[in-house]
Amino acid sequence: ASYWSHVPAAPPDSILGIASLYRKDPEKNKLNLSVGAYRDDHGNPTVLRVVRKVEQEPASDHEYIPMAGIPSFCQAAAELILGGKAKSIIEKRVVTVQSLSGTGALRVGAEFLYQFYHPTATTEKPHVYIPRPSWGNHRKVFQSAGLKVAEYRYFDSSTCDVDGKGLIEDLKNIPCHSIIVLHACAHNPTGADPSEELWKQILQVVIQKHHLVFFDSAYQGFASGDLEKDAFAVRMFEQSGIEMLVAQSFAKNMGLYGERVGALSFVCKDSSVVSCVQSQLETIIRSMYSSPPANGARIASRILNDPVLLGEWKQELLEMSGRIQEMRKMLYEELVSRKTPGNWSHITKQIGMFSFTGLNVEQVRYLREKYHIYMTEDGRASMAGLSRETVSMFADGIHDAVV
Ligand code: PLP
Numbered sequence: 001a002s003y004w005s006h007v008p009a010a011p012p013d014s015i016l017g018i019a020s021l022y023r024k025d026p027e028k029n030k031l032n033l034s035v036g037a038y039r040d041d042h043g044n045p046t047v048l049r050v051v052r053k054v055e056q057e058p059a060s061d062h063e064y065i066p067m068a069g070i071p072s073f074c075q076a077a078a079e080l081i082l083g084g085k086a087k088s089i090i091e092k093r094v095v096t097v098q099s100l101s102g103t104g105a106l107r108v109g110a111e112f113l114y115q116f117y118h119p120t121a122t123t124e125k126p127h128v129y130i131p132r133p134s135w136g137n138h139r140k141v142f143q144s145a146g147l148k149v150a151e152y153r154y155f156d157s158s159t160c161d162v163d164g165k166g167l168i169e170d171l172k173n174i175p176c177h178s179i180i181v182l183h184a185c186a187h188n189p190t191g192a193d194p195s196e197e198l199w200k201q202i203l204q205v206v207i208q209k210h211h212l213v214f215f216d217s218a219y220q221g222f223a224s225g226d227l228e229k230d231a232f233a234v235r236m237f238e239q240s241g242i243e244m245l246v247a248q249s250f251a252k253n254m255g256l257y258g259e260r261v262g263a264l265s266f267v268c269k270d271s272s273v274v275s276c277v278q279s280q281l282e283t284i285i286r287s288m289y290s291s292p293p294a295n296g297a298r299i300a301s302r303i304l305n306d307p308v309l310l311g312e313w314k315q316e317l318l319e320m321s322g323r324i325q326e327m328r329k330m331l332y333e334e335l336v337s338r339k340t341p342g343n344w345s346h347i348t349k350q351i352g353m354f355s356f357t358g359l360n361v362e363q364v365r366y367l368r369e370k371y372h373i374y375m376t377e378d379g380r381a382s383m384a385g386l387s388r389e390t391v392s393m394f395a396d397g398i399h400d401a402v403v
Pocket of ligand 1: 101103104135183188216219250251
């Protein structure tokens with residue numbers, strides 16, 4: 001018998017499970033709104049022009065890069081999210097390591113927290129609080145590092161917007177020094193972000209309760225089209241002088257999904273801790289995968305460090321985010337013109353790749369079976385998966401499902 005005969009099958013990933021149903025569907029006019037990757041108006045994956053351009057440059061060697069990654073990439077990534085003139089950067093209080101995209105940044109950060117975050121003398125380790133709902137992988141990433149995960153209220157399904165009151169109450173009522181995961185912008189899966197006012201209140205509670213913030217920034221520039229605007233919350237927290245962690249992904253905003261380009265930054269209170277934090281991060285990386293991949297980070301570094309390429313990238317960010325916003329507007333207008341029961345204003349108010357439509361499981365299944373439209377069963381639809389041609393079909397389906 002095999003050593004593994006007792007191993008049960010792992011439950012399928014809910015999102016990838018939907019994608020596999022989609023692939024098996026023989027219908028020609030099917031529509032996949034479950035994927036978390038950008039598509040152009042013809043439904044095709046997109047390679048950014050600026051990325052193609054950098055790829056034409058003479059190839060480098062394939063030597064190992066340092067454990068912490070390419071220094072010019074790390075520096076530029078930290079400046080991108082915190083701001084080039086951030087006090088913490090000028091005062092050399094930031095440690096940044098390259099990571100295997102956003103997931104890898106979260107995972108290495110989680111490992112570090114498990115090993116070194118002991119804010120009080122008690123034996124009970126602080127829990128990690130993630131929003132309810134959150135990106136499906138958050139819980140697993142933190143749990144696999146040995147941390148306990150709990151949730152704070154985030155979304156009000158009656159308004160399809162952030163439950164500001166519940167959120168603040170929960171952050172106030174949980175133990176001091178908890179680890180709080182915050183989506184920097186374009187919350188996944190809801191597309192609903194705190195207002196500036198609410199961000200200020202969150203910061204106040206964080207300071208009062210001495211919570212440790214771990215920002216997850218997976219959509220900078222991709223949400224609003226403006227890199228600065230999408231970094232608002234992270235920069236406001238940085239300016240307050242608190243310590244925090246920031247995970248960055250370049251999957252969506254540079255379209256470098258499979259290249260696994262990301263960064264993990266520790267914003268520290270004091271530059272004296274920087275070299276020890278850096279050395280422990282390198283130790284964690286060494287035992288997990290030795291050193292990160294070179295290719296994607298080289299591309300990102302070229303773009304971030306060259307003013308001309310940077311300008312071209314910003315233009316493409318506007319194009320991608322603009323197309324998504326146009327899809328939101330068209331879908332909203334199609335539903336209003338059909339007089340579809342319900343208030344659909346959240347579709348244009350929400351931001352980023354996804355819309356939390358408010359459709360329930362039965363309605364989502366109805367759309368899949370009758371219209372061959374595939375979205376996750378929580379009612380999340382990728383706005384990037386829509387096109388000018390398919391938006392009316394989606395509106396027809398929604399209308400039929402809710403009346
Ligand atoms: N965090 C959030 C909120 C996300 O939505 C995603 C991707 O969908 C990620 C992190 C990480 O993605 P990646 O590891 O591809 O950068």
